Amino acid sequence: MSELRLVIFDVDGTLVDSQRDILAAMAEAFASEGLAMPSRERVLSGVGLSLPETFLRLAGEQGPDSRARMIAVYCTAYADLRQKHGPESSPFYPGARAALEGLAAEPCTLLAVATGKSRRGLDRLIEAHGLEGVFHSRQTADDHPSKPHPAMVHAALDETGVAPRRAVMIGDTQFDVEMARAAGVASIGVAWGYQPAAGLGADRIIHDWAGLRPALDDLTETTR
Incomplete structure (x- = not known):
């Protein structure tokens, strides 16, 4: 053998x-802190990293507490979208x-x-x-x-x-x-x-x- x-x-x-729901959840995360969302290209360029690394790349000017809140919002939003869209979420x-x-x-x-x-x-x-x-x-x-x-x-x-x-x-x-x-x-x-x-x-x-x-x-x- x-x-x-x-x-x-x-x-x-x-x-x-998964980009549709990634981008939508990311928009909610940035909006929750009153921030403009980065470009689609910039967001997708970080897909694959862990969420702490992703938000450090995308919102490094924010403090760790702010980034932690954004991660929490992102996770909730993404889970909600996954529940809504089912397999078509990804x-x-x-x-x-x-x-x-x-x-x-x-x-x-x-x-x-x-x-x-x-x-x-x-x-x-x-x-x-x-x-x-x-x-x-x-x-x-x-x-x-x-x-x-x-x-x-x-x-x-x-x-x-x-x-x-x-x-x-x-x-x-x-x-x-x-x-x-x-x-x-x-x-x-x-x-x-x-x-x-x-x-x-x-x-x-x-x-x-x-x-x-x-x-x-x-x-x-x-x-x-």
């Missing part, structure tokens, strides 16, 4: 498109579900998640999309330093027992790529996410889900 390999996915901007990108199902069916491929979401947020997304049992490891911002710190990837490797040379991180931001590099694993950047693919610096860039398996096979030296 072939050696196990591990495919680690970012979530927002990679598997699902719809799959076209082809993402089929890609997950195809990889999950491979006996020597394990799947994991490494996300800036909270554990509660990730669990609810997995439940909403019927993905229970798909991921062998779920790493969130609740349990680790923010990306690009490699702790989430290290934990996923430890939980699955897969060697770094047989693991790949897939994401849409430089934080994902830098995290992968710091953990000693390969990276694949997706071209449909929240940061321009040309600036990611990933080992491979894919422009649709059809390109995923060939890139994975190449990076993990898997033959068929």
Whole structure:
């Protein structure tokens, strides 16, 4: 039997498109402190970081108490929107579900998640999309330093027992790529996410889900 390999996915901007509710919740957070919301591009450029890091980037001129209140407003607003919109709060990108199902069916491929979401947020997304049992490891911002710190990837490797040379991180931001590099694993950047693919610096860039398996096979030296 072939050696196990591990495919680690970012979530927002990679598997699902959550920008509508992210932007709406962010608008409420800034309005709660009487502040103008940053541009869409600036907000989305920080998706993937933990919320404290995100608000430090976006509202660093505010004191820690103000940022803490904004985070609380954001979390409440986002949860309300998720409840209102259901699975459509974070719809799959076209082809993402089929890609997950195809990889999950491979006996020597394990799947994991490494996300800036909270554990509660990730669990609810997995439940909403019927993905229970798909991921062998779920790493969130609740349990680790923010990306690009490699702790989430290290934990996923430890939980699955897969060697770094047989693991790949897939994401849409430089934080994902830098995290992968710091953990000693390969990276694949997706071209449909929240940061321009040309600036990611990933080992491979894919422009649709059809390109995923060939890139994975190449990076993990898997033959068929």
